[in-house]
Amino acid sequence: MLFLLAILLVIALILIEVPIGFAFGIGALFYGFVAGIDISFHATAGFTQISAFTLLAIPLFIYAGSLMGAAGISDRLLAFVNAFVGRTKGGLGAVTVLTCALFGAISGSAAAAIAAIGRIIVPRMIEEGYPPGHATALLSVSSVLAFLIPPSIPMIVFAIAIRESVAKAFLSTVIPALLLIIIYCVLNFIFLRKNTSIKVSPKQPLAKTAHEAIFAGKRAILALLMPLIILGGIYSGIATPTEAGAVAAVYALFVGLLVYRSVSFKNLFGTTVDAARLTGSIVMILLFLFVMSRGMVLANVPGNVADFLLSVSENRIVILLMINLLLLIMGMIIDDVSGSVLAAIILLPVTQEIGLDPIHFAAIVGVNLGLGNVTPPCAPLLFMAGGVTGTPLANYVGHTMRFLLLGHVPVLFLVTFIPELALFLPGLLD
Known part of the structure; x- marks a missing residue:
């Protein structure tokens, strides 16, 4: 009961916009x-966990992504993808989806994808006749791909947990x-098929298109x-993930400073400070989460949650649906990193009881928390997309829900009930 009160207090603080770590x-x-426990005992465990060598990959990937973002790679990526699909009706929508995926593969951050790509592509889409609500919604749902395309910061945290x-x-x-990616591109074309206000660049000879693609590819290579x-x-x-993160940071520094020359030493300082600030906030969140998780384990919260869900039903399908519902609620309230830790602590014992593979559970967590982060009422990525593009929420929340209900939710069900979608590629490493 005491721990339930503590959790309710945390949720209340988050809802009134107290920083998640605090x-x-x-x-x-x-x-x-209230429980009369020496908090220093939990704090020691928290410091031990955040000292894990693998967690060092997080600041390194954040710094690498920040450097590549400062180097202006979003322009180059957009031009590269646009050379292939930009001359079709709805093509800019597909460009948005694909570029968010590529940027996620570089930065590992959905927020960075929205900030870097949204300021460029959404005004262009609106200028060419796309409904502002559709353009902003597509940006917000596509940003979630950064959770799922490696290297993913939430997946690093979850794997460690x-x-x-x-x-x-x-x-x-x-x-x-x-x-x-496929579903969002298809839905984008379907939703716009009857829209007569969209401007489409005239077709051109294949040779000229190939020349543009090669030129854009050289700039983005x-x-x-x-x-x-x-x-x-x-x-x-x-290399380990941490070592790969170090290589990525050095590579991004080399590209930004010496090759693209779009990052000056003055910009480098600001970029470094921004990356350090983001790293600090994540570490603060993780520290307090690990401290609280220690309390959860000692209070047998994970075991109680498992007992409760199993008391409701012993049917595997019902339990998986309840797990997904809890994950969705987590994603709607807190960020992806916090959700990853809590999912690992609270729900992993339940998945073990029903024989769910931990790596399969990792995929479910990644897809579900991404869904929660763009689902109202809190939906941090949804609000960020509107803030970056200047679109009122009422204009794009309906478009967003169409994409989620017809795209993200079906994929979540597929991943949940077809384990091979999550386990096939990891199985190649065995």
């Missing part, structure tokens, strides 16, 4: 105070991400190589 910190202090391979957790969400370097190093066994 909300969990206050919740942990409250629980320790459940003590599983980061490389396998990365691969578990790749097929779901590909399905979402160094950006496109970055995820290949990261993932190639990890899956070839040459």
Whole structure:
């Protein structure tokens, strides 16, 4: 009961916009105070967990993504994708989806994808006749791909929390991400098929299109190589995720400063400070989450949750549906990193009781938390997309729900009930 009160306090603090890390910190202090527990015991465990070598990959990937963003790669990626699909009706929508996926493979951050791509592509879409609500909604739902395309920061955190391979957790969400890319592109074309206000660039000879694609590809090649370097190093066994993150940071620094020359030393300082600030906020969140999770384990909260769900039903399908409902609620209230830790702590015992593979569970968590982050009422990515593009929420929330109900929700059900979608690629590493 005391721990339930602490959790309710955390939720209340988050809803009144207290920073998530501090909300969990206050919740942990409250629980320790009312339960008469020495909080320093939990704090020691929290510091031990955030000192894990694998977690060092997070600041390195954040810094690499920040550097590549400062180098202006979003323009190059947009031009590259646009060369292939830009001259069809609804083509710019497909460009948005594909570019968010590519940017996610570089930065690992959905918020960074919205900020870098939204300011460029959405005004252009509106200028060419796209409904502002449709353009903003497509940006918000596509940003979730950054959760699912490796390297994914939430998957790093989740893998560490459940003590599983980061490389396998990365691969578990790749097929779901590909399905979402295809479905969102198809839905975009379907929704716009009767829209007569959209301007379409005239067709041109294949040779000229090929020339444009080659030119755009040359400009974007160094950006496109970055995820290949990261993932190639990890899956070839040459580097751990942390070492790959270090290589990515050095590579991004080299590209931005010396090749593209779009990052000056003055910009470099600002970019470094921004990356450090983001890293600090994530570490603060993780520390207090680990402190609170220690209290959860000692209070047997995971075991109680498992007992409760199993008392409702022993049917595997029903339990999976209840797990997804809890994950969706988590994603609607808190960010992806916090949700990953809580899912690992609270729901992993339930999945173990029904024999769910931890890597399969990783895919479910990734897809579901992404859905929650663009689902009202809190929906941080949904509101961020509107803020970046200047579109009122009422103009795009309906469009967003259409994309989610027809695209993201079906993929979530597929991933939940067809384990091979999550386990096929990780199985290749065995």
